[in-house]
Amino acid sequence: MTLIFCNHKFQYEIERLFRSFFPPVKIALSTDKADAHGSYCLTERSFDGDTVILSVELREQGEQYCFSKTLPADTSDKEQERIMSVLLFKLLREYTGRTMPWGILTGVRPVKLLSQYGDGEAQEKLMVSREKLELARTIERIQQPMIAAIPKNSYSLYVSIPFCPTRCSYCSFVSHSVDKAAARMDEYVQKLCEEMKRTAEIAKQLGLQLDTIYFGGGTPTTLSAEQLRTVFGTLDAFDCSYVREFTVEAGRPDTITREKLEVIKSAGADRISVNPQTMRDSVLEAIGRRHTAAQTEEAYALARAVGFRCINMDLIAGLPTDDVEGFRYSLDKVRALAPENITVHSLSLKRAATLFHEQDRKTAGGAAEMIDYTHVALKQDGYAPYYLYRQKNTADNQENTGYALPDTESLYNMYIMEELQTILAVGAGASTKLVDTAGGRIERLTNHKFPYEYLDRFDNILQLKEQIFDFFV
Ligand code: SF4
Structure with missing residues (x-):
């Protein structure tokens, strides 16, 4: 199928909308109307005196659909883009029978x-x-009081540990398996601590108040207990007296030990993520995670015993070889554990994931049903949704939603998704987000993506950090 953009600049939105209806189909893109033959979808803008005509036309296997709308020529580009998107949406809804x-x-x-x-x-x-x-x-309603309570001149600290025991087949992050990265992990820890110290100095000079801390990745608990101790020790460089939330992702149960959990707890972390993704062993195997559902339950019990205030568990709807029954089973198992937070993602297939390139990928159908079940079941248990985001190419065009029991919502997750607070980020692949809450200005400073780049060009990382001053002057 060829998607043609003729005489307009709405390619980005139109292409994304089009792809959401046809996630696995190969699409050729063109700006030449002469390509409108065979199987194609033509989106076109033309002018006629004081009017503008927007039209979308699809032809495939002898079928033809066509929608158009005539508007005053002075209609803004933004409004034209919206109207062309609505036309395309209606056309594709009729053609595919999907909404x-x-x-x-x-x-x-x-x-x-x-x-x-x-x-x-x-x-x-x-x-x-x-x-x-x-x-x-x-x-929106749940977020309002939390937004009102964000301290002035506050920021969050994000620390990236981009290592995992193995790489999950659906993963598109930069995360490296430990086998590949083991040789340089000590060096990584050392550089990371240097960057943290410089970040702490910058925040102090700018009079910024640390509000939340988030260790993510990757899987931070891939580090040894000793390495974790070293990184957490560096937090002494920050003024942590106003910190309201401190999360550590301990995503992979096969990286969790009592010793590591105790190191995390004594560093002051009060929220931890233990992520099953699924509670079915066959699905875990299919996605390349070398742990079992029983290990997840053991890790969860350990985290409870160590005494974290809040435990989050992640699940994914639409994983390869899973199905609606299997997903319900996983969710019900997690519900029975009663973590304070449950985050349900819809599988999103990106090019960087190995699964994307598997010819015979058996991703589950029924993601919409899984998401609907989640919403009803968690509501019954007293959870409420408190943050949400969407990604490209998600199963059934669904979303990722964080649910929480009352008063256990993660501030950091809300900040990052709604762009409400400055986030100073350290480590490979980390992206500092500078937010001017009064003026609405947002700037990003992104560190080198891969650990080897981060280590080999560390001087660049420190230079980039200095640009934080430019934003606040
Ligand atoms: S645990 Fe998370 S970050 Fe690590 S490979 Fe799997 S999906 Fe990627």
Whole structure:
């Protein structure tokens, strides 16, 4: 199928919307109307006197669909883009017989965007379903008091540990398996601590107050207990007296030991993630995670025994070889453990994931059903959704949602998704996000992606950090 953009600049939105209806199909892109033959979808803008005509046309296997709309020529480009997206959405809905619950919204942060629309407007102008709108509104309501309580001039610290025991087949992060990275892990820890110290000095000079700390990756607990001690020791360089939340991702149960959990706890962390992704051993094997569901339960019990205030567990809807029954089973197992937070992702297939390139990838159907079940079941248990984001190429065009029992919502997750606070990030692949809350300005400073680049060009990393000053002057 060829997707053709003729005489307009709405390619980005149009292509994303188009792909959401046809995730596995290969699409050729063109800006030449002469390519409108065979199997194609033509999106076109033309002018006629004081009007502009937007049209979308699809032809495939003898079938033809065509929608168009005529508007005053002075209609803004943004509005034209929206209307062309609605035309394409309606055409693809009719052609495929499928509907996309998020309508024409293709961005990462629908909650933020929907807050600018009334209910009727969102459904009519953006084609968002009533269920997704309700979800977004619930999240907005839950976030409001937390947003009001964000301290002025505060920031969060993100520490990246981009190593994992093995690489999951669906993973698109930069994370390296320990086998590959073991030789340089001590060096990584040492450089990371240097970057943390410089970051602490910068924050002090700028009078910024540390609000939350988040260790992610990768899997931070891939580090040894000794290496973790060294990294956590470096937090002494920061003024941690106002820290309200301190999370460590201990995602892979096969990296968790009592000793490591005690090191994490004594460093002051009060929130931890133990991530099953699925509670079915056959699915774990299919995605390349070398642990069992029983290990997840053991790791969870250990984390409880060590006494963390809040435990999060992640699941993924749509994993290879899974099915709706299997997902329900996994969710019910996790519910029975009763962690304070449960985060449910929809499988998102990106090019960097090995699964993306597997010819015979058996990703599960029924992701929408899995997500619907999650919402109903967790509501019954007293959880509420409190943050949400979307990714490209997700199973059934669904979303990722964090659920929490009352008063256990993660501040950091909300900050990062809604872009509410500056995040100073350290480590390979980490991205510092500078947020001017008064003016709405946002800038990013991204560290080298891979650990070897980070180590070999560490001087660049320190130079980049100095640009934080430019943002705040
Ligand atoms: S544990 Fe997470 S970061 Fe590590 S390989 Fe798996 S998905 Fe990627």
